[in-house]
Amino acid sequence: MTDSTYRIHGATGEWEVVIGLEVHAQISTRAKLFSGASTEFGAEPNSQVSLVDAAMPGMLPVPNRECIRQAVRTGMALEARINPWSRFDRKNYFYADLPQGYQISQLYHPIVGEGEIEILLDDKDEGSAKTVGIERIHIEQDAGKLMHDQHPSFSYVDLNRSGVALMEIVSKPDMRSPEEAGAYVRKLRSILRYVGSCDGNMEQGSMRADVNVSVRKPGGELGTRTETKNVNSVRFIMAAIEYEANRQVDVLEGGGKIVQETRLFDPDKIETRSLRSKEEAHDYRYFPDPDLLPVELSDDFLIECRSSLPELPDAKRRRYENSLGLSPYNATVLTAEVETARWFEALLAGLGVTSAPAEPGAGAWTPASAEDQDKAKRAANWLLSDLFGALNRLGRSIEDSPVSPAQAAELLGLVADGTLSGTLGKQVFEIMLETGGDPAKIVEERGLKQTSDTGAIEKVIAEVLAANPDKVAEYRSGKDKLFGFFVGQTMRAMAGKGNPQVINDLLKKALA
């Protein structure tokens, strides 16, 4: 087991950091939590605000069943306890972006209880796995957004986000380093995107974290924590932890005390600053929302939620390793993003590879046939090097790859059956990227077929040897390294279309 604890060496000895994250994830639904207004990102300010979201008197919230369903499915994906009975509470406070004067949330009876997430601290090594506990997931409303910088003397409010459904996913204080927190957020994001309950778009604010940090002497009692609010990228979360842990050690070693407080992260200065201390903290006067009935989940509903879950990244990764024989690293990279896994599996289908997910709970996979494993390994290598390389160059994501999985399968098939050499395969792929289109047709039209015709190859070899008598003499007197030169010359004379294996064999014979 790798020890990835982040330690700070202070004047009074060693300190370790303790981290717990509260991640707010916007639930991917078209409508808001308690109204039918749209949740689409990027609309004109205040164009997606119903009377409920604007908190007009007498308006009544009506829960969106799909929001509940997505929170339950998320809980199931995190192996969490699902509470068949939960309730909404009012959290009362005043702020200009909150016209209701309270946020509807779930304090006392959240919909999801304890669960867990497994993180890998090293992509290549199952042995580096660590489990981070989930405390709970509850559903709540998002607030609106204030804009202060549009005009020197005015503040504006945009209520488009007001009433959008969030899941708050609260971890246990189980993380011990910025890297662990980063791995946790990336894994959580991956799972949410597989489930389809959140698009994970951190730039658009679909996922943001409140970062709780404390320090302690190794093995000691938990220290007092601070909470840095609304950090919106993995990099910033890690930076906030590092800054905050070091700040706390400095305060403690200087004889000071850590006060439990809310802080904000300044992404320009890469530092945290105090926002308000616990003494100034609000008394939210939580109470059950009288406008809403408790949420009761039927067995049928729960069964549907569970049966609609896809194969999740951990299960997929293990299947790729155990059934398809992929390396741990390739399996991890191919399963990290749901779109990559989807593309890879479409490619496997095009190649006729079969590998079924394990039955739930069975925990074992039937190995694919040796032939299928071979195809899968080639497909994985091709995708991770050739396709990813090309997409990187083009600045495109895999969803809008100019080459489809079916076309890629055809290309790999042409290489596997010897129609194309590896080099020709790459050449055809480049043409496919530029012009799109079917690889077999490109091969046909441009005459790119590899030739294994021994007669034709022997003829070219004879010409190459005749044109280089001095080199032939050198080779025959022991300069073996020249062999590569002859291969190169023959290849070039055949415009890259000679079968390299056949050229090798025939050259050896001719030079002997």
Ligand code: ADP
């Ligand atoms: P609150 O409801 O006041 O926010 P919680 O007990 O629910 O407090 O904790 C909120 C978050 O803070 C959780 O993610 C938890 O893991 C984390 N946390 C609690 N205690 C500590 C601590 N001493 N150090 C770091 N994180 C902590």
Ligand code: MG
């Ligand atoms: Mg909190």
